[in-house]
Amino acid sequence: MNCTKLIFSFFFAFWIQSIAIAQTDSVIQAKIIDDGSQDAEKFYNSGISNFSLKKYTEAISDFDKAISLKPDFEKAYYNRGATKLELAQFKEAISDFDVSLTITQNSESYFSRGQAKYALNDKEGAIADYSKAIELNSSHAQAFYYRGGIKFENLDYKGAVEDFTLAIGAKSDYAYAYNDRGSSKRQLEDLDGAILDYKKALLINSEMAFAYNNLASVKRKKGDFKGAIEDYTQAINKQKDYYVAYNNRGSAKFDSGDFKGAIEDFSKAIQIKPDYVFAFNNRASAKLKILDYKGCVDDCNAAIKINSVFGDAYLNRGIAKEMLKDFLGACADWNKAIELGVEVARNYNGHCEK
């Protein structure tokens, strides 16, 4: 009994992964307080156990009972909301966090409600909740981090850099924050700053394939194709099915004039992800460079079959058709590319019948 009481008298935490967010090292920390109502607490604890075992429906049922026995059981609301978040029942989760916040103003409920709002694409609401969480807990690293993420998505890269910096200030080994700050700097064309951040992220966690990929892409952007190829290779070594890195390494090889090597990488990306339209279009571009115009047309056809409104594939196919002396076909493709918003095609279709 004492032991049980002891357990309930301490805060403990559990970790859930964000439902909407697949790659995350962030956690949602739930804290439970023993308020003396034992039956409610029993159900409450059972709920936590079921949650740990990923028995979410049972967990919700337990939290329901705990709440019915103790209607002001703030943590039960919070945990039920967190479980609903896991089940992608975002609106219901928000309702529970709302109740939790009416009982006690706490940073975790604001943070989790922010997560739910983000999942419902209410970015403004999410930012407001993350900000509130930060107001209540100025060292809430995750709140800074996720707010930075939304600013990034809103193209406010400067604001994103500020938030990721605050996240790092609150959590010095925050590898994801370093990666994302690197990405923000990249978008701000601070390529050297981006490289430093990606390297720091990898120093903290060398298993992050995406960070190698991002580092490589910045090197490619700087014209360091050799360095880029090496880092893309690292990314692929860390994650064997990383088709994005294969596609990017292909582009780096393309940039360095190794068109055959590029074709091999694009092919590998397609092998891993057979509907990867970018890799088809890129392989088409590489084939154009080695004067395999027919092959280029075939790959563009494949890309267009996957995505019939993929303007770049029409542009490239038009270029290949022109070299095959299919001038009418080339004109039709360039006209279609323009229709799909590829403005550069206007430079090519001057002689075409409109």
Place this chain on the structure above:
Amino acid sequence: MIKSNIFFKLFFSFLFTLISSSSFSQNVEFEKDFFKEKKEELKVAKNNIEEGDVYYLQGSVYYKQAIDFYLKANNFNPNNALLNFKIGQCYLYSNDRIKSIPFLEKAYLLNSLIDLDIRYYLGLAYHIDMQWDKSIKEFNAYLLLIKQKDHPEMYADVLKHLEECAYGKILVQSPVRVFVDNVGPEINTPYSDYGAVISADESVMVFTSRRPGSTGGKIDPGINENFEDIYISTKKNGKWTPAINMGLPINTDDHDANSGLSADGQKFLIYIGKNNGDLYESELKGEVWSKPEEMNKNINSANFHESSACYSPNGKLVYFVTDNPDLGGLGGRDIYVSAKDDKGKWGKPINLGVKVNSKYDEEGIYIHPDGRTLYFSSQGHQTMGGYDIFKTIYDDKLKTWSEPVNMGYPVNTTGDDVFFVVSANGRHGYYSSFNSTGFGRNDIYMITFLGTEKPVVLNNEDNLLASVVAPVKETVIAPVVTIKEAQLTILKGIITDALTQKPLEATIEIIDNKTNELVATFLSNSSSGKYLVSLPAGRNYGIAVKKDNYLFHSENFDIPITAAFQEVKKDVELKNIAVGSKIVLKNIFFDVSKATLRPESTSELQRLQKLLIDVPTLKIEISGHTDSDGTAEYNQTLSNNRAKAVVDYLIKAGISSDRLVSKGYGKDQPIATNDTVEGRQLNRRTEFKILSK
């Protein structure tokens, strides 16, 4: 002792070289001593040489007929230096000039002294084959053999070849991106086919050919080929139809070569071999070409050779080539321009000047439908061999031609590249070339200009946010490549009677609305009703289509200077003057929200005035119309005032007021929707209606 060793080494080395050389290059004469067992075959071979010599001795134009005989003899004895030299020489003047190389090389190997000029011929052969370094080596070696003071012309010729090789080497290193395609057997034959000209829309091709069956059936003794005749082909479903001889009166029993075709394909400049070559004009009336009329003495000289010519797109200028020294030429054949005066007479020609004309020959001129880009061939300026094609652009403000630019390889080759014309949209060029890929002699080729390499677009994405699965797409925009294209509008179509739909021969007047200058006048074809006009960018054009007893039709084309090429098809139906006929006056402009006529309206008003003068019994109503914007009262007033402004103009211009009625209809008679900008623009108009005639 050391000296003695070196001497022996050198001696034996020399002896070895001599022996080994002679074992590979033993000259074998066509003599009995060499063919003791093959007396009969030797006799046949010698006969073949004699027969070949008959042609060989007549000069280079007959060389090609000697080749077969010489080759038979060479099969019997391939190691005779003189015969190899002759075969090499003959091939140099044949359809297969590159075939001369192995024979000349062997001749030189068998006997390097077989002919003083063998190094020159080797230089020529390598030049033609674009073996630049070998060619330069041979020409330089030849220069050491001849003295400049003894052979000044030859010396200068070799120096020019050396320059051409050096420049050719540069041009070949950065070829222009084009497709060069033989236009095919519908046009080309094993004989000389050249001088193609096209209508601006590439629907008609007229060219010269020396194929058998020329009118009169004569052979030109100077070059041992048929006399020239003119042929025509039209494009149907994207393909040229088999060319047909244009027959009488275009082709005569003399040399008849086409020179220039007007942009609309209705007027034709012809070269006829009389008087050492003169220029003539012919016009298409319906389906029949008029008898060619000799151009006046300002163009044609009595004793000199006028050849290539072309009209400016508005038909008011003619550019032509002559070697007439009385005109103050700059050397050889030069390009001149002559303007047509008010009476339709061609005026005194003006030399295009030192920027265009060189001390060498110019030939094959063509002015683009944009009216300011001149293409011509020249042996001067910087060429890679023979005639090369150049481009120069006229600056309207500075009144000067730009420095000619070589069109580059492979448009230009080491052979003669002449008679270059370009489609109105600048995408295609047509020219004649004499090279080994053709059907024989000169052939007509189409060049497709691809412009600079078109960059491809790569697509990439990265997992920029660690916590977000979806990668972020990299924004990559392919760099802009400027494809140079002609900045003009081609307006074409068919003019018909609105009621009967029969094609009409009508007059098409093009007016610069800003200056009220009559830019050009054309006639549509009486048989097909077809017309085509070229409108270079940068002007506001009024187009008036007129015919007696028909109401005139007007169009407005305001083409900004930045406008890209466009081809606009506009069929026009002319309305017979009948009571009730209505016509929209598209070139009448008012100040915004006012009834003040703008100066750009003058030409249209003058046409209206002329119509009323030409048909003195005509009574008309001028009506004003608005779109639906604004109140009914406002629109009614505005339309009343605008109609009245036109009537007032006409009264002021001398038209009796009892023939004119002005009426405003406000927004009540729309001819298009008022829901779109374009529709509202159409509804804001001035019309006139025939009340009685």
